[in-house]
């Protein structure tokens with residue numbers, strides 16, 4: 001190699017270093033088997049935007065950046081989810097999400113009129129993702145006081161909760177229209193890189209799927225004098241291996257195709273396979289992993305097989321092969337899980353029950369946020385904890401009563417759950433009548449009630465799906481030496497059937513009335529319009545003569 005070539009190479013290297021310094025893009029895929037027969041795949045695309053150079057960026061999605069800067073958003077979380085995460089069987093996902101659409105955001109402290117800014121933000125995102133976020137109004141928005149905390153490096157975190165707004169739309173359905181604009185935000189779109197695996201035909205067939213966008217500000221340096229914007233796009237999918245009809249999985253079986261190499265613009269492209277379950281149910285990875293990472297965090301020992309994917313355009317297919325047929329192994333439940341259901345019969349009163357199960361041997365502190373729409377009035381006086389009105393499990397309480405067509409009901413409880421116990425929260429509601437235009441087209445289907453949010457300080461990081469690298473959800477806020485791990489979880493949603501008028505009645509009345517009119521009209525019309533004319537006759541014919549005439553005709 002001549003000297004000139006060497007100098008040329010160094011120059012190219014330096015130029016590329018300067019160019020890359022603006023933004024970086026990382027793609028990651030985590031695959032984790034759930035015993036006995038589910039498989040969790042989690043995609044994470046992280047774009048780090050150097051806030052100074054956001055004008056001439058080539059990696060970050062401009063449309064989203066513009067929304068974030070125009071509405072002065074500090075942190076934003078938006079998810080669209082179909083299906084229900086089963087915490088008891090599956091442990092905790094990287095990001096939990098409420099069924100349907102969920103949006104919450106913190107605005108910067110410069111924003112004074114947060115409510116109007118919130119409405120504008122949801123309208124803008126609604127256009128960007130083709131979702132019905134424009135249905136977010138004051139009557140379904142709350143300001144959580146204890147349950148949600150920012151993950152950003154907020155420079156002025158004086159009055160955090162007043163800048164926060166939260167809304168969920170449990171009716172929203174996720175479909176291809178939402179996935180396409182979501183993919184457009186990625187630098188490689190869907191031609192190359194991990195997003196090529198996100199084939200809408202395959203992912204809408206899973207048991208659970210959730211797509212999300214999470215924007216936050218993070219410190220670029222130790223003293224936090226410089227701030228970067230992190231845009232994290234996530235996809236969570238849970239496959240039922242019984243539908244694939246074998247415990248052995250591969251990219252082709254899961255996504256319908258292999259991986260066509262890494263995105264050429266990505267700084268790193270990594271696939272992690274959680275092989276911790278190899279101890280209970282052995283399997284082989286094909287091809288064998290490049291390296292194995294051991295992660296020890298808060299009482300959990302996790303082993304990941306790691307693949308570094310290159311952008312050489314070669315098809316990569318990773319798969320697992322199990323040996324002989326294994327006996328099914330059941331997973332033990334995570335430290336805390338929950339159940340939610342509706343009580344009552346008839347069309348007058350009902351109740352929502354939330355059961356919280358602490359499966360751990362120490363007490364766990366949780367915040368429970370109940371958010372009921374205005375058409376489901378819940379009364380604080382009817383709150384019962386384990387059947388009692390007064391309970392010393394409640395450490396703190398916040399209640400904001402709803403107002404008809406203006407404000408939802410919002411209750412937050414900070415509780416200490418005793419070890420190995422089940423705590424039952426019951427709260428009663430009344431059914432009310434809506435105005436006739438307020439019913440959805442399929443009113444008899446029932447009305448969705450959003451899920452409750454449970455924020456817990458978990459004493460152990462077991463059952464988390466966390467990555468052994470930065471960029472994992474909680475890494476910025478957990479210090480590995482801290483004795484607890486924050487988790488924000490959602491219960492399942494619920495459905496109530498409100499008293500619904502019989503919408504077929506007007507139709508029945510119209511039909512009946514029309515039939516009567518039609519039946520009455522014929523004879524009346526006949527009588528009124530027809531003239532009675534006497535037959536010109538010769539000699540009157542007697543009855544016997546008539547009969548005789550009849551027979552004569554027959555004989556002819």
Ligand SMILES: *[C@@H]1O[C@H](CO)[C@@H](O)[C@H](O)[C@H]1NC(C)=O
Pocket residue numbers: 158159162
């Ligand atoms: C936070 O803001 C709200 C509304 O703007 C205000 O009522 C409250 O007093 C503020 N709290 C603090 C600690 O400044």
Ligand SMILES: *[C@@H]1O[C@H](CO)[C@@H](O)[C@H](O)[C@H]1NC(C)=O
Pocket residue numbers: 275278282283284285305
């Ligand atoms: C699982 O364990 C077996 C035997 O201990 C080993 O041969 C195999 O490579 C392991 N599989 C993975 C994916 O680590």
Ligand SMILES: *[C@@H]1O[C@H](CO)[C@@H](O)[C@H](O)[C@H]1NC(C)=O
Pocket residue numbers: 087088089090091300330331332333334462463
């Ligand atoms: C939770 O973690 C423990 C220990 O790592 C494991 O035995 C159990 O199966 C896990 N449960 C779930 C639901 O993942």
Ligand SMILES: *[C@@H]1O[C@H](CO)[C@@H](O)[C@H](O)[C@H]1NC(C)=O
Pocket residue numbers: 479480481482
């Ligand atoms: C984590 O906590 C330990 C002890 O509380 C402290 O010494 C350390 O500096 C913390 N690390 C970070 C990154 O905050």
